[in-house]
Amino acid sequence: MSIEQTTLARAAWSRLAEPGDVVAHAVVEALGPVDALAWLRESVAGHEPAVPGGVAGLAGPAALARLRTAVARWAPRLASLDPTRELRVLARLGGAVIVPEDPRWPRAMDDLGPQSPLCLWVRGEADLAAALRRAVAVIGARACTAYGDHVTAQVAAGVADQGWTVVSGGAYGIDAVAHRAALAASGTTVAFLAGGVDRLYPAGNARLLQQIAEAGGALVSEVPPGSVPSRSRFLQRNRLIAAAAQATVVVEAAWRSGALSTAAHAATLLRPVGAVPGPVTSAASAGCHRLLRDGAAVCVTDAGEVLELVGRVGRDLPPERATAPRAGDDLEPLLRRTLDALPVRRAAAPEAVARAAGLALVEVRGALGRLDLAGLAVQRDGLWRRAACLNGQAR
Amino acid sequence: MSIEQTTLARAAWSRLAEPGDVVAHAVVEALGPVDALAWLRESVAGHEPAVPGGVAGLAGPAALARLRTAVARWAPRLASLDPTRELRVLARLGGAVIVPEDPRWPRAMDDLGPQSPLCLWVRGEADLAAALRRAVAVIGARACTAYGDHVTAQVAAGVADQGWTVVSGGAYGIDAVAHRAALAASGTTVAFLAGGVDRLYPAGNARLLQQIAEAGGALVSEVPPGSVPSRSRFLQRNRLIAAAAQATVVVEAAWRSGALSTAAHAATLLRPVGAVPGPVTSAASAGCHRLLRDGAAVCVTDAGEVLELVGRVGRDLPPERATAPRAGDDLEPLLRRTLDALPVRRAAAPEAVARAAGLALVEVRGALGRLDLAGLAVQRDGLWRRAACLNGQAR
Numbered sequence: 209m210s211i212e213q214t215t216l217a218r219a220a221w222s223r224l225a226e227p228g229d230v231v232a233h234a235v236v237e238a239l240g241p242v243d244a245l246a247w248l249r250e251s252v253a254g255h256e257p258a259v260p261g262g263v264a265g266l267a268g269p270a271a272l273a274r275l276r277t278a279v280a281r282w283a284p285r286l287a288s289l290d291p292t293r294e295l296r297v298l299a300r301l302g303g304a305v306i307v308p309e310d311p312r313w314p315r316a317m318d319d320l321g322p323q324s325p326l327c328l329w330v331r332g333e334a335d336l337a338a339a340l341r342r343a344v345a346v347i348g349a350r351a352c353t354a355y356g357d358h359v360t361a362q363v364a365a366g367v368a369d370q371g372w373t374v375v376s377g378g379a380y381g382i383d384a385v386a387h388r389a390a391l392a393a394s395g396t397t398v399a400f401l402a403g404g405v406d407r408l409y410p411a412g413n414a415r416l417l418q419q420i421a422e423a424g425g426a427l428v429s430e431v432p433p434g435s436v437p438s439r440s441r442f443l444q445r446n447r448l449i450a451a452a453a454q455a456t457v458v459v460e461a462a463w464r465s466g467a468l469s470t471a472a473h474a475a476t477l478l479r480p481v482g483a484v485p486g487p488v489t490s491a492a493s494a495g496c497h498r499l500l501r502d503g504a505a506v507c508v509t510d511a512g513e514v515l516e517l518v519g520r521v522g523r524d525l526p527p528e529r530a531t532a533p534r535a536g537d538d539l540e541p542l543l544r545r546t547l548d549a550l551p552v553r554r555a556a557a558p559e560a561v562a563r564a565a566g567l568a569l570v571e572v573r574g575a576l577g578r579l580d581l582a583g584l585a586v587q588r589d590g591l592w593r594r595a596a597c598l599n600g601q602a603r
Numbered sequence: 604m605s606i607e608q609t610t611l612a613r614a615a616w617s618r619l620a621e622p623g624d625v626v627a628h629a630v631v632e633a634l635g636p637v638d639a640l641a642w643l644r645e646s647v648a649g650h651e652p653a654v655p656g657g658v659a660g661l662a663g664p665a666a667l668a669r670l671r672t673a674v675a676r677w678a679p680r681l682a683s684l685d686p687t688r689e690l691r692v693l694a695r696l697g698g699a700v701i702v703p704e705d706p707r708w709p710r711a712m713d714d715l716g717p718q719s720p721l722c723l724w725v726r727g728e729a730d731l732a733a734a735l736r737r738a739v740a741v742i743g744a745r746a747c748t749a750y751g752d753h754v755t756a757q758v759a760a761g762v763a764d765q766g767w768t769v770v771s772g773g774a775y776g777i778d779a780v781a782h783r784a785a786l787a788a789s790g791t792t793v794a795f796l797a798g799g800v801d802r803l804y805p806a807g808n809a810r811l812l813q814q815i816a817e818a819g820g821a822l823v824s825e826v827p828p829g830s831v832p833s834r835s836r837f838l839q840r841n842r843l844i845a846a847a848a849q850a851t852v853v854v855e856a857a858w859r860s861g862a863l864s865t866a867a868h869a870a871t872l873l874r875p876v877g878a879v880p881g882p883v884t885s886a887a888s889a890g891c892h893r894l895l896r897d898g899a900a901v902c903v904t905d906a907g908e909v910l911e912l913v914g915r916v917g918r919d920l921p922p923e924r925a926t927a928p929r930a931g932d933d934l935e936p937l938l939r940r941t942l943d944a945l946p947v948r949r950a951a952a953p954e955a956v957a958r959a960a961g962l963a964l965v966e967v968r969g970a971l972g973r974l975d976l977a978g979l980a981v982q983r984d985g986l987w988r989r990a991a992c993l994n995g996q997a998r
Contacts, residue, residue, distance in 0.1 A: 280963030288958075438944065566621035
C-alpha cells in the first residue's frame with residue numbers, strides 16, 4: 209500500500225469517525241486504513257459487518273454489536289466522502305495530512321494508544337515531528353487577567369528562547385498570549401484546533417493563527433477541513449495538546465475550565481503538569497490552585513521552573529535562585545550566638561559576652577577570635593563589640 | 604517536691620540555659636529541676652561535674668566532656684540567678700510560669716522531645732493548655748504586601764470564627780495582621796515572643812501585644828523577663844510556634860524567611876503546613892511558592908481550606924465549592940454530541956443530525972427523545988433544533 213493511498217484512506221476515516229472513536233481506531237489498526245475502508249463499504253452494502261480477524265479490543269460476543277453500532281455511525285457520512293478534494297483544499301492553504309505511517313508523524317501521539325488520532329491535518333510547518341520533539345503546552349483561561357497575560361508572556365517567551373516549541377489551543381486569552389509571545393521570541397508555536405484548519409477559529413484570532421502557520425509553526429487538527437469546532441471536539445482536542453507536549457503548564461484557569469481537562473489528560477499520559485499560582489482573590493487562578501491543592505500539578509513561577517519539568521540536568525535546569533547573603537548568615541550556632549550577644553556600641557568584656565550568650569567563657573573566647581578574623585567583631589583594650597558593618601542586623 | 608519549688612527551679616533553668624539546650628533538658632529530666640539545680644551548684648563549687656545517673660542522651664565516654672562544657676556555659680549566670688524576683692515581676696504584669704508538671708501545660712510542646720522548653724513564661728490567659736487545644740499558626744513576612752494583609756485578615760478571622768486560636772509571632776506584617784484579625788473576630792490569639800514577655804517587642808506592636816494579653820489571649824516565651832530577643836532566640840522561638848499549633852499556615856514569605864524555618868519545624872513535628880499562593884511577580888510570595896514547589900506545604904486559599912488541614916470530617920470541613928452548572932454540562936457523551944450537532948435556528952431531520960454528530964441514526968433518535976424530555980431540544984414536524992435557553996452555549 210503506497211503512502212498516498214494510506215494517507216487518503218486515513219483522511220477519509222477522520223471524516224467518518226469523530227475524534228477519540230476507539231472502534232474506528234481498532235478497525236483501522238487491524239485491517240490497515242485502506243482495507244478498513246473497503247470493509248466498511250462492504251459492511252454497509254451487505255447490511256451486516258463481518259468481524260475483522262484480530263481486531264484489538266473487539267473480541268468476544270459483544271464485538272459484533274459494537275461494530276454494528278459503529279458502522280451505523282459511520283455510514284451516514286460515507287456517501288459524501290471526498291478526501292481527495294479535502295486534501296486539495298488543504299494543499300491550497302499550504303497544508304498536508306500526516307499519518308502514523310509517515311516519518312513526519314509526531315510519535316508522542318502514539319502514547320494516546322487506542323485514542324490516538326487517525327491522522328493529523330496540518331497547516332504550515334511540514335515537519336511536525338521535529339517541531340514537537342521539544343514542546344511545552346502553555347494553556348489557560350479565555351477570560352484571563354492582566355496578571356495571567358503578563359505571566360504567560362514571560363513563560364512562553366522564556367520557553368521559546370530555550371528552543372522549545374510552545375503548544376496551545378489557539379483560543380482567546382492565555383492561549384493567544386502564549387502563541388504571540390512565542391512568535392515575538394522568534395520561536396516555534398503550534399496551535400491544536402478543535403475544528404478544521406481551514407477555519408481560523410475564533411475569528412478574532414484569525415490573523416494570529418495565520419501568522420503561526422506562516423512563521424514556521426503549525427495549525428493542527430484531527431478533523432478534516434470544514435469541520436465545526438463543537439464542544440465535544442474541543443474536549444477531544446485537549447488530549448492532543450496534552451500528548452503533543454512533554455509538559456503542560458496551566459497559567460490561569462477558573463475552578464471549572466477546559467484547561468483542567470487538558471491537565472488531566474497530561475497526567476493520564478504521565479506527562480508532568482505545572483500550575484502557575486496567582487492571587488487567591490482572583491477567580492481566574494482558582495483552577496490552578498485546585499490543581500496544586502490536589503497534588504495534580506507542580507507549582508511553577510517562571511520559564512526556568514517550567515523547563516525543569518521536562519529538563520535534563522545540566523542543560524535545561526535553571527541556576528539556583530540567587531539570594532543576597534547577609535553578613536553573618538552562614539555562621540555556625542556558636543559564632544551566631546556570640547555575635548548576637550556582642551554589643552553594638554559600648555564594648556564588653558568576654559565574661560559579659562559569655563553571660564549574655566549563655567556560653568562558656570572558653571567558647572566565647574574562641575568564637576570572638578574567629579569573629580574577629582571574619583571581620584564581624586572588633587576588640588580594643590580587651591573589650592569587644594560588633595564590627596560597624598553589622599549594625600542593625602541583629603536578625 | 605512541691606509545684607512551687609519545681610516551678611521556681613525550672614524558671615531558674617530557663618535563665619541558665621539558652622532555648623533548645625538539649626543538655627539542660629536531659630539533666631533536668633534525669634534529676635528533676637530542683638535536684639538538677641543543686642547538682643549544678645555542686646558541680647560549679649567542686650570544679651568538676653559528676654555525671655548524674657541515667658541522663659538520657661548523656662551516656663558513654665563523651666558525656667562527661669559535654670557536661671563539663673555545659674556547666675561552663677551555665678555557670679556565668681548562676682550568680683545573678685533570682686527566679687523569685689522574676690516571678691514577682693511577671694505576676695505584677697498578670698503573668699505566670701507554666702511548667703510541664705502543671706495541668707495547664709500545653710502537652711503539644713512535649714512533641715519537641717529533647718528540645719521542648721524547660722518552662723513557659725506566660726502573660727495573659729492562664730489556661731494555655733485550653734487555648735492551644737485547637738490552634739492554627741498564621742505566620743509570614745514582616746514586609747508584607749496589601750495582598751498578604753488582606754488574605755491574612757480573611758484567614759485569621761475565619762479560623763477564629765470557627766473557635767480556633769490563632770497563634771503567631773507578634774512581629775510586624777503578617778503576624779500582626781493575624782493577631783489583630785483574631786481579636787477583631789473576638790477570637791483567642793497567642794503570641795510567642797523571642798524575648799521576655801515583659802518586653803513588648805517590637806515597640807510598634809506594644810499596644811497590640813498588650814491587647815492580646817488583656818483579651819483572653821496570651822504572650823508566651825521560654826526565656827525569662829528581661830531577656831532580649833536575639834536572632835538565635837528568634838530561630839528557637841519558631842519551633843514553639845510550630846509545636847503550639849496543630850497546623851501552620853504561611854501567608855507571605857520571601858525566598859528566605861523566618862516563616863520557612865517555622866514551616867520546617869512544623870514538618871519535622873509531622874504537623875500539616877499550608878502555604879497561601881500569590882502573584883509570581885511578588886517577591887513576598889516567593890517563599891510560599893517555594894514551599895508548594897518542594898511539596899513542603901499544601902496550597903490553601905481560604906480559612907475553610909486551612910481548617911481542612913486540621914479538621915475532622917463533617918465538622919471543620921468546608922462545603923464543596925459551589926459552581927454554577929450550565930445547561931447540558933453533565934450530559935453523557937452520546938447526548939452531548941447529539942446536542943452539539945443540533946442546529947440552533949433552522950431545524951434539521953434526525954438523519955442530518957446523525958451525519959453532523961457522527962452517530963448512528965438509531966442513537967440519534969434515542970438521544971433526541973431524551974434531550975426533548977430534558978428540555979434541551981425541541982421538535983416540530985419531525986425536524987429538530989436546540990431549545991432556546993441553550994443558544995450561544997455551544998461550548
